Amino acid sequence: MLQTAVRKGKKSATKKTPHERFLEAFRWMLLARTLEDKLASLYRGGLITGGVYIGRGQEAVSVACGMFLQKGDIFAPLIRDQAGRSAFGEPLVDVARTYLGSRQGPMRGRDGNIHRGKPGDGQLAMISHLGAMISVTVGALMAKRWRGEKNFVGLTTIGEGGMQTGSTHEGMNIAAVEQVPLVVVATNNHYAYSTPNEREFACADLVDRAIGYGFEGYTVDGTDLTQCLDVIGSAVKRARAGRPPQLVVASMLRLGGHGEHDDASYITDQIKAEPFAKDCLKCAEKVITDLQLASPETLKEWRAEAAAQVDEAVSTAQKEAAPDAAQEDWCAISDRQLMDKPE
Amino acid sequence: MSITYLEAIREAQAKLLRDDERVFIYGQDVGGAFGGAFKATKGLAKEFPGRVLNTPISEDAMVGTAIGAALHGMRPIVEMQFADFSSVALNQILNNAGTHYWRTNMPVPITVRLPSGGTKGSGPFHSQSMESLYAHYPGLIVMTPGTVEDAYTMLIDAVAINDPVVYCEHKYLYYHLKADKLPTESFPIGKARIAREGRDLTIVSYSAMLQEALAVAEQLSREGFEIEVVDLRTVKPLDTDTILASVARTGRLLCVGESFPWGGATAEVISRVTTEGFHLLDAAPVRVNAKDTPIPYHPNLWSTHRPSAKSIAAKARKLLRE
Numbered sequence: 001m002l003q004t005a006v007r008k009g010k011k012s013a014t015k016k017t018p019h020e021r022f023l024e025a026f027r028w029m030l031l032a033r034t035l036e037d038k039l040a041s042l043y044r045g046g047l048i049t050g051g052v053y054i055g056r057g058q059e060a061v062s063v064a065c066g067m068f069l070q071k072g073d074i075f076a077p078l079i080r081d082q083a084g085r086s087a088f089g090e091p092l093v094d095v096a097r098t099y100l101g102s103r104q105g106p107m108r109g110r111d112g113n114i115h116r117g118k119p120g121d122g123q124l125a126m127i128s129h130l131g132a133m134i135s136v137t138v139g140a141l142m143a144k145r146w147r148g149e150k151n152f153v154g155l156t157t158i159g160e161g162g163m164q165t166g167s168t169h170e171g172m173n174i175a176a177v178e179q180v181p182l183v184v185v186a187t188n189n190h191y192a193y194s195t196p197n198e199r200e201f202a203c204a205d206l207v208d209r210a211i212g213y214g215f216e217g218y219t220v221d222g223t224d225l226t227q228c229l230d231v232i233g234s235a236v237k238r239a240r241a242g243r244p245p246q247l248v249v250a251s252m253l254r255l256g257g258h259g260e261h262d263d264a265s266y267i268t269d270q271i272k273a274e275p276f277a278k279d280c281l282k283c284a285e286k287v288i289t290d291l292q293l294a295s296p297e298t299l300k301e302w303r304a305e306a307a308a309q310v311d312e313a314v315s316t317a318q319k320e321a322a323p324d325a326a327q328e329d330w331c332a333i334s335d336r337q338l339m340d341k342p343e
Numbered sequence: 344m345s346i347t348y349l350e351a352i353r354e355a356q357a358k359l360l361r362d363d364e365r366v367f368i369y370g371q372d373v374g375g376a377f378g379g380a381f382k383a384t385k386g387l388a389k390e391f392p393g394r395v396l397n398t399p400i401s402e403d404a405m406v407g408t409a410i411g412a413a414l415h416g417m418r419p420i421v422e423m424q425f426a427d428f429s430s431v432a433l434n435q436i437l438n439n440a441g442t443h444y445w446r447t448n449m450p451v452p453i454t455v456r457l458p459s460g461g462t463k464g465s466g467p468f469h470s471q472s473m474e475s476l477y478a479h480y481p482g483l484i485v486m487t488p489g490t491v492e493d494a495y496t497m498l499i500d501a502v503a504i505n506d507p508v509v510y511c512e513h514k515y516l517y518y519h520l521k522a523d524k525l526p527t528e529s530f531p532i533g534k535a536r537i538a539r540e541g542r543d544l545t546i547v548s549y550s551a552m553l554q555e556a557l558a559v560a561e562q563l564s565r566e567g568f569e570i571e572v573v574d575l576r577t578v579k580p581l582d583t584d585t586i587l588a589s590v591a592r593t594g595r596l597l598c599v600g601e602s603f604p605w606g607g608a609t610a611e612v613i614s615r616v617t618t619e620g621f622h623l624l625d626a627a628p629v630r631v632n633a634k635d636t637p638i639p640y641h642p643n644l645w646s647t648h649r650p651s652a653k654s655i656a657a658k659a660r661k662l663l664r665e
Contacts, residue, residue: 111446119414119449127442129434135404136439139411139419146367147416167434170404177399178408332441332481333506334450338533340580342615 013067013233018226019293025067025087025225026284027302029059032083033281034306035092038314039099043260048099050112055080057255060225060280061187063087064232065155069122074140074154076124076133079114080187080254081157090123092309096317109323130162134171134184141180153239155183161192163209164200172247176214181239183246184215185232187222189254190276194266210247222252223276225284253277346525348488349517351495352383352456354525356420359502360391363418366502367394369405370422370456380424381458381517402428406435409453410443418502419453426457426511427471440507441482450505454498460513460551460601461633461649466640472550472633475600475607477509478579484508484532485579489553491522493576496529504532513551520554535582537589541571544595544663546655547586547612549575552599558652559659568663578608586612587620594625595662599650604632626665631655 013021036054043052055062058080066087069075075088086092097105098116107116107125117125124140126133137154144152162168163186175182192200203209210217216238220231228250235246253276257264271277288294294302331339346354359366368384374397378385388395398405402423409419423429429436436455444450461470478485484506488494494512501508530536538553539560548556553574560570571589575581590596596616598609609630616628631650639645647654 107446108448111442115446117447119443119447124411124414125443125447127438129438132403132407132434132439135401135407135435136411136414138404139408139413139417140415141411142408143412143415143417146412166431167403167407170399170401171407173399174401174404174408332445333484334444335504335506338484338504338506338580341583342581342611 021067021229022225022284023288023293025063025229026288027306028063028066028087029083029225029281029284030302031086031092031306031309032059032062034303035095035310035313036082038310040260042099042314049101052099052260053079053114053258054256054260055082057252057279058187058189058222059083060228060284061185061220061222061232061250061252062157064228065157065185067229068233068236069153069155072122072149072152074122074124074137074152076126076137076154076156078126078133078157078159078162080189084157085123088123089121092313093316096313097320100314100317101322102317102320103323104320105317129167131158131165131167131169131171134158134168135174137182138171138175138178138180141182142178145180151240153181153183153236155185155236158184158186159192160186160188160190160197160200160206161195163206172213172215175245179244181242183232183235183239183248185248185250187250187252189252190271191254191267193258193262205249207247207249213247215245215247216243217247217249220248220250221276222250223278223280223283225280226287251276252280255279345521345523346491347518348491348494348512348520349381349383351491351522351525352498352512353385353387355495355498356384357387357390359420359499360387360394363502365416365418366420367396367412367417368420368422369396369398369409371398371400371424373397373422379422381514383422383456402431403435406432406453406455407439410435410440410451413451413453414449420502421453421455423455423457425469426459426473427468429455429457429473436477436483436507436509437480441480443482444506445482451507452505454501454508454510457509457511458514459511460515461638461645462514463642463645464640465638467637470638472511472600472602474509474511474550474578475602478608478611479606482507483579484577485511486577487511487549487575489513489516489548489550489574489576491520492526493530495525497532497576500529500532511550515551516554530576533577533580533582535576535585536574537571537585538574539570539572541569542593543568543570544597544659545571545573545586545589545593546597546599546659547573547575548599549578549608550601552601552650555650555652555655556599559656562652562656563659570659575608581611581615583615583619586616587623590616590620590623594623596624596628597655597659597662598628598630599655600630600632601649602632604635607632626662629658629662631658
């Protein structure tokens with residue numbers, strides 16, 4: 001069974017054989033897909049309040065983001081990074097607790113869905129304002145450098161939509177000025193909510209921005225797990241070795257809506273026929289089958305294990321108490337002596 | 344030997360850098376031999392190498408970087424070149440730093456210094472007072488020191504506080520306000536101070552308007568009135584108890600703030616006093632703010648746009664007659 005607890009003692013992804021690494025990545029992707037299918041179904045059944053935002057189709061990019069990070073690294077994921085979050089060490093039950101509003105979750109019902117993290121463990125908690133977490137990651141890396149830590153990197157993700165904010169521009173620039181060991185993985189999933197690429201940016205290729213910021217830039221086919229592991233893994237390695245900040249731009253199609261409330265009817269048939277519209281999970285499974293990396297029985301077993309893990313996480317969270325407004329202290333600062341009392 | 348409000352801010356930062364290795368200063372032009380647009384960090388980059396850092400003109404990223412560093416054990420001080428430019432960093436201050444403790448249980452100990460308020464000829468984009476805007480949002484402490492002593496001790500306190508602090512320092516006071524020496528003890532954060540005792544009228548104020556209020560009190564004393572002046576020191580938290588106690592003594596309330604009139608610190612004070620101490624009032628409370636227009640460039644306009652001892656005294660005299 002795949003351990004979704006803390007990564008302690010886990011064999012580094014860089015030390016595995018390519019096949020071992022591929023299979024591990026596939027299993028994280030499978031787990032993320034299974035979990036997110038379950039979340040979508042809970043949402044449709046009215047059991048999740050708010051929204052559900054999933055990474056269907058983006059698992060290959062995301063898992064590669066999480067797999068090469070180690071304890072002591074910083075990961076600032078965004079909304080389509082379930083696979084990467086799990087690979088970095090986020091327990092499944094934290095996801096279920098946050099979506100279902102359990103008091104025992106990391107956000108305790110105060111925030112929900114993908115706005116979660118454990119900053120003390122290096123998992124920064126995203127805000128919805130895109131690009132904001134880039135400079136926060138830069139600051140975390142500067143602090144580590146000041147404190148004399150060695151051999152660490154930070155990785156943050158963004159989409160082609162988020163790349164167009166001022167915050168992203170400031171964050172990328174300051175990362176290069178400070179020369180921190182940062183990897184920015186930007187996934188062009190071809191839509192910012194409903195807006196297609198041609199209304200998002202006008203440059204020939206987003207990776208061309210790397211040189212403008214003083215980053216080293218690479219592109220990757222986001223539907224191809226082998227490529228994602230190679231390109232993102234190498235970028236992490238280069239950042240760790242002290243090279244300038246790294247930008248990786250992946251291309252794929254978001255296989256669904258912006259969230260589960262969105263039927264994505266604006267995604268055209270023409271774009272669905274593009275090579276980048278392939279499902280990365282199916283592609284990875286085909287590689288496994290073609291190269292006979294695992295038997296059909298093993299694949300079946302992995303699916304059953306993923307389903308069992310997801311069921312366990314969800315049923316645990318479902319049994320837990322929801323937050324209670326009467327017991328909430330309604331204090332937004334840690335120093336209660338300094339709490340303002342308007343009433 | 345005397346020390347200015349600006350020198351007190353510089354000395355506080357020197358002490359912080361000396362005493363606490365977690366502290367660093369991050370902002371435009373703060374480093375090198377330059378020492379900041381107003382010289383609040385003069386000489387500090389040389390004295391503390393690698394800890395007083397120039398940044399690109401990127402207010403959003405300056406604060407974002409400070410947040411990340413604070414989450415990993417540092418105590419950053421961000422200097423905005425002018426308070427007005429902190430609007431570019433509103434998202435990081437309000438939505439990231441301000442929500443972080445509530446969401447994750449992990450506070451963000453950053454201090455953002457805002458050179459605030461109007462000076463002659465500074466115009467709409469180098470004159471703003473933004474304390475009311477920051478106080479509106481949850482999760483932040485908003486300091487508005489109006490004396491040299493508070494400028495020094497409150498900045499030291501700001502860095503010690505585990506929560507994000509917006510420290511509004513007034514540019515007009517930088518050179519105009521002087522004290523004989525730096526204090527060795529601080530007044531508690533969150534407590535307002537009775538800056539002058541009186542029994543006829545309470546003027547609640549803060550930052551540079553405190554000095555205007557004290558001038559008015561002095562002027563009206565020659566007309567036979569004893570004015571009590573309350574210095575809020577922090578607009579958030581707001582020390583309602585000290586204000587109510589003062590209004591209980593005087594029965595009349597005038598609030599003065601330099602920020603724009605719609606909502607804000609003065610409106611909040613009046614709201615709390617009328618809600619919690621309506622019976623203490625002998626007359627309807629009054630407030631004086633800047634006008635509801637952008638801040639004008641020409642001194643002829645600016646001197647009327649902002650509250651002054653003259654305009655405050657006129658309102659005070661009227662209120663005293665009621």
